[in-house]
Amino acid sequence: MEMSKASKQTTRHESEHVQNPEPDQILSPRRSLELKQRKWWISVSLCLFLVLLGDSLVMLLLNFFYVQMKQDRREEYDQDLQYKGTWTQALIQNAAFPILIPLFFIFPKPKQHLETNNTSFLSLRLFFLYLSLGVLVAAHSKLFALGKLVSNYGIFSLISTTQLIFTAVLTAIINRFKFTRWIIISILLTIVIYVLGTPDFGGQPHDGEEFGYNIQAWLAFSATIAFSLSLCLIQLGFEKLQVKTKRYGNEKVFRMVLEMQICVAFVASVVCLVGLFASDEYKELKGDSKRFKKGETYYVLSLVGLALSWQVWAVGMIGLVHYVSGLFGDVVHMCASPFVALFVVLAFDFMDDVFSWPRIGALIGTVLALGSYFYTLHKRNKKKMAELNQSENNVEV
Numbered sequence: 001m002e003m004s005k006a007s008k009q010t011t012r013h014e015s016e017h018v019q020n021p022e023p024d025q026i027l028s029p030r031r032s033l034e035l036k037q038r039k040w041w042i043s044v045s046l047c048l049f050l051v052l053l054g055d056s057l058v059m060l061l062l063n064f065f066y067v068q069m070k071q072d073r074r075e076e077y078d079q080d081l082q083y084k085g086t087w088t089q090a091l092i093q094n095a096a097f098p099i100l101i102p103l104f105f106i107f108p109k110p111k112q113h114l115e116t117n118n119t120s121f122l123s124l125r126l127f128f129l130y131l132s133l134g135v136l137v138a139a140h141s142k143l144f145a146l147g148k149l150v151s152n153y154g155i156f157s158l159i160s161t162t163q164l165i166f167t168a169v170l171t172a173i174i175n176r177f178k179f180t181r182w183i184i185i186s187i188l189l190t191i192v193i194y195v196l197g198t199p200d201f202g203g204q205p206h207d208g209e210e211f212g213y214n215i216q217a218w219l220a221f222s223a224t225i226a227f228s229l230s231l232c233l234i235q236l237g238f239e240k241l242q243v244k245t246k247r248y249g250n251e252k253v254f255r256m257v258l259e260m261q262i263c264v265a266f267v268a269s270v271v272c273l274v275g276l277f278a279s280d281e282y283k284e285l286k287g288d289s290k291r292f293k294k295g296e297t298y299y300v301l302s303l304v305g306l307a308l309s310w311q312v313w314a315v316g317m318i319g320l321v322h323y324v325s326g327l328f329g330d331v332v333h334m335c336a337s338p339f340v341a342l343f344v345v346l347a348f349d350f351m352d353d354v355f356s357w358p359r360i361g362a363l364i365g366t367v368l369a370l371g372s373y374f375y376t377l378h379k380r381n382k383k384k385m386a387e388l389n390q391s392e393n394n395v396e397v
Contacts, residue, residue, distance in 0.1 A: 030385070037381050040323060043254065044377075047319030048332055054313025055336040056343050059199055061306045063348055066201075068293045068302070085288060086149060087281045088303075090141035091272035093314075096307035097265035100315065104258040126241045130260075133233055134267020140226035141272065147219035148201060157198040159220035161191050166228035167330040174232040175239070177327060182372045187327075189369035190334050197338030197362030200348075231317075231326030234260060238322050257319045265314065328373060335370055338363040 147156050168187055171177040242256050276282050292299035320329035338359055345355045 033385060037385075040381075043319065044323050047316045047323065050312055050316025051320065051329070051332050052316075052336050052339060054309055054311075054316055055333065056340050057309035058306065058313055059201075059340045060343055060347055061302055061309055063201065063344060065302045065306065067348065068298070069288065069291060085281060085284060086142060086145040087272055087276040087279055088285065088288075089145035090138065091269060091276055092303055092307045093141040093144075093310045094137065094265040094268040094272060096304075096311045097262050097269065099308065099311060100258050100262050104255060104262060107253070107255045107258065109255060126237065129233065129237045129241060130263040131267055133230060133237070133264045135271055136226055136230045136233070137264055138268040138271035138275075140223055140230060141268065142275065143219055143223035143226060147223050150215070151219065153201040156220050158195065160224055161194050161334075162221070163224035163228055164190055164194075164327075164330050164334055166225055167231055167327055170228050170232045171235070171325065171327045175235050175326070177325060180376050182376045183327070186331055186369045186372040186376075189365050189372065190331050193362045193365045193369060194334045194337050196358040197341050197366075199337060199341035199344040228326075228330070231321055231329060234264075234318060234321050235326040252322060254319065257315060257322050260322075261311075261314055261318050265311075324377065331369065331373055335366045338366055 164187060168177075168179075172179070237260065238252075238256065242260070289296045289299040292302075317329050317333060320332055341359050342355055342363070
């Protein structure tokens with residue numbers, strides 16, 4: 001009698017388990033893929049928005065900072081009047097990473113995959129990747145700040161257009177990226193957009209303060225190569241190391257983006273901090289705050305705002321690399337230039353700086369460039385759905 005009751009309870013439990021399966025079992029493969037793609041599009045859109053927002057805030061605050069640092073009689077050439085805080089600016093680009101730590105713990109952590117092999121070996125390789133990326137990002141931050149301040153900004157921007165070419169070549173070599181005609185069209189449009197739509201910059205030196213053109217070219221090329229290489233290595237780290245450690249399961253989650261940025265920015269901040277003290281540049285900080293036209297309070301607020309804006313941009317950029325590719329992240333970053341130029345024209349009154357017809361054309365071209373790349377992404381997702389439908393039809397047959 002007891003055995004029959006137990007068997008009935010077991011049968012009832014099994015029937016309830018079949019009637020109430022796990023959430024993953026409820027969804028059909030097709031529905032699961034649809035939800036996954038929808039979540040992916042939302043993540044990509046959010047990261048794209050962060051890049052555009054970060055680019056705009058960074059350029060607006062940089063212009064505000066350098067305009068306030070200029071002296072009223074700077075046209076009377078004096079080398080000491082030129083702002084030299086390049087290590088400070090490099091540090092500012094990376095130093096605000098602690099604000100991401102609470103977000104890292106707020107975002108849910110997926111269950112670890114049970115099949116975790118060679119965890120210690122992969123973690124060691126991931127550690128060295130973060131270390132090398134941090135040094136590379138610190139070098140780019142220093143060269144980026146130095147190139148803007150010692151060279152004509154028009155020349156610097158023109159040379160910076162090669163950044164996308166470097167990214168495309170390095171992505172093809174390092175990440176085995178496959179190009180489509182729509183991606184190639186997007187790249188070509190983006191280069192034209194960046195040339196026509198680059199915003200003005202208030203920190204460029206006067207003619208007497210500029211260095212030689214050879215130095216300008218080397219600084220600009222070095223900065224662009226360092227940035228392109230960092231994007232490719234970040235993508236490689238996501239694909240070959242972070243995913244293989246199985247610490248986040250088999251899914252691409254936003255927590256991986258935050259981990260990458262926190263670790264890389266920490267190393268870069270340490271390198272920039274060492275450079276700041278080794279060069280004795282820290283001694284000039286007090287003088288810079290007194291030279292600031294708006295006062296010391298606005299000096300501190302502008303640096304804090306810049307640091308936060310750089311983090312917004314970096315999280316969005318690494319997110320695009322994570323969810324799509326380093327090439328797509330660079331395309332979005334360079335396509336942001338017409339929008340940034342519009343905000344700079346509205347916010348500042350630079351001489352002869354207007355939102356001219358070439359910039360309007362660049363703004364329209366941005367829609368075409370991003371649309372071309374998004375069309376490729378849409379076709380890729382549609383192909384996955386078609387393959388799933390075909391496999392389901394084969395199973396039914």
